[in-house]
Amino acid sequence: MSGILLEVCVDDAKGLAAAVEGGADRIELCSALAVGGLTPSAGLMALAAHTPVPVYAMVRPRPGDFVFNAAELDIMRHDIDAARAAGLAGVVLGASQANGRLDAQTLAELTRHASGLGLTLHRAFDLVPDFAEAISVAAALGFERILTSGGARTAPAAVDRLEELVDLAAGRLSIMPGSGVTVETIDQLMPRLCVIEVHSSCSVREPATDARMVEMGFAPAVARRTDAATVRAIKARLDAIPAGV
Template sequence: MSVENVRPVQSNCLLEVCVDSVAGLECAIEGGADRIELCSSLELGGLTPSAGFMQTAAHISPVPVYALNRPRSGDFVYSVLELDLIERDIEQARAAGLDGVVIGVSLPDLRLDIGALTRLKTAAKGLDCTLHRAFDLVPDFDVALEQAITLGFSRILSSGGALSAEQGLAMLRHLCKRSSGRISIMPGGGVGALNVPQFMALDGIKEVHGSCSSPSEAVHAKVTALGFASESSKHTDASKVRALKAALLVPSSD
């Protein structure tokens, strides 16, 4: 089926799927994703996608597309030159016609870098903004939550500071209660069809984030041997996207 002919199905909770390839983008659309987070190198937690990938996604996606802005792996403490680079990548997202960006910057002590985030929010004016999992590193979640609200972020992508959103369920519940609808808390990190009801049960959850991935088929041995592919690489699985989307469909009480 051509992705141009795929139309999103309405559900009670929005599904965002992160993808790092054109094939993954097509699978996310086919499976019924409501929004796409575009990136590269998901095996590293996601890095900034190329300008060409942004343009392709904007051209073929029937649903909103946001670009992750993370210039390298590792922490989220960025130099002046790296912040300049992130600003230019935000402009590439705007030029491509994307709907939003996903950003996050830490201070060396892991608190949110309010100065840098203010600068990037200004650069992203007109684009919707998600605060990514740099939030999960902060020493005080209540302080960081209020800072994110003050900065004007639409949502926080979070695992509740744990290795997975399921393990961080108690913190996610606390964040939802404290935010009182002032910002969306979007669970991410190991979210799938089997455990998503736990997050939907939290008061205020209206969107979830998942990779919906499966192990990739083996490539030619020489490709892996020369370091061009990882033996544990994964790909977006349309059936997992479809299953997660189905789990979000709650029968109407009407």
């Protein structure tokens, strides 16, 4: 066994069940993965709390940028409370200044509010102008890991940068590659990157079966669905990496 963990992001009950069935080591629980993931409902958090693997809830109140106002910050505090009340293991946070730097003040408030929960810094990190500074901020605030594509659209497009980020982190926290991590691309990352975890949607494209739902705007023409077989396939690739690599 390689010991490299697989985190799977899901946004509904079926995806949650498929991730667990396929052998995911951890779940990132969201709604609206089509826009990068938003805060899941309290009901979905309650369901996820019964799964046999750790679950971290995304805390992001809307799509778009990561510059949050006071009202949105208050929403995020309540969403953190909901994750804690549900019994989830942690939360996934991020906040930016208008110039792309991490908003250390907002993140300090949120991480204090999330005391006792595990912490992942999400891909707001990929927008920062200075990765070394952002890693230091994240480490000082107690984040366990940074989910990142290395500043590119997908992680496989930024393997060199991801290697640099692992070096910059210097063991203070985990660099977790994510975005575009699939069965076809995992070998571009592993075992080249000295990481302990990776992140993937483990999804397949699925056309809508009800044209009326698409016509009425209730469903997209093509959606992505978490696939248990894909979870198993990526896990098998990770487990095939020799120990210590």
